[in-house]
Amino acid sequence: MARVVWHVPVTTNATGSTTTLRLFRTRDGRRCAVGFSSPEALAALLGPEHAYAELGEPALRTLTAPLGVDTLVLDPRLVAPPVPTPVAAPATAPAPAPAPATELQHR
Known part of the structure; x- marks a missing residue:
């Protein structure tokens, strides 16, 4: 029987001395491990x-x-929440320039 090998994503620290298994989340938020066939x-x-x-x-x-x-998920596909289509804002007149700042007078 052939040995099945999964290619599992990991992260490695800057010095290369520590490797950590990278976990993901399913669409409903549960943590999962993933592997790839190649x-x-x-x-x-x-x-x-x-x-x-x-x-x-x-x-x-x-x-x-x-x-x-x-x-465990083998060969996952990228799944992301749908990105809403931006709605064009109606054309409006530019906002009026702010009034010049005035100083408060003490009485």
Whole structure:
């Protein structure tokens, strides 16, 4: 049986000494771990410079279980809330220039 490897997004600190598994959220807000079937699939969604680690599904589940993450997503697609279409503001006359500042007089 062939070993299935997931390409899992990670972040690495500036010195390169610490690598952290990157978690995401499902559309309903629950945390999840993601994996990609190939480095190309990961690069297509997250960019070519994004770091990743190669893990099997059991290893990924073992890493995420203590964090309360039980959802794994393979080859996710970018899902974002819909962006509202801007409504053109009606043409209006420019606002009048502010009146010159006046000084208060003490009495």
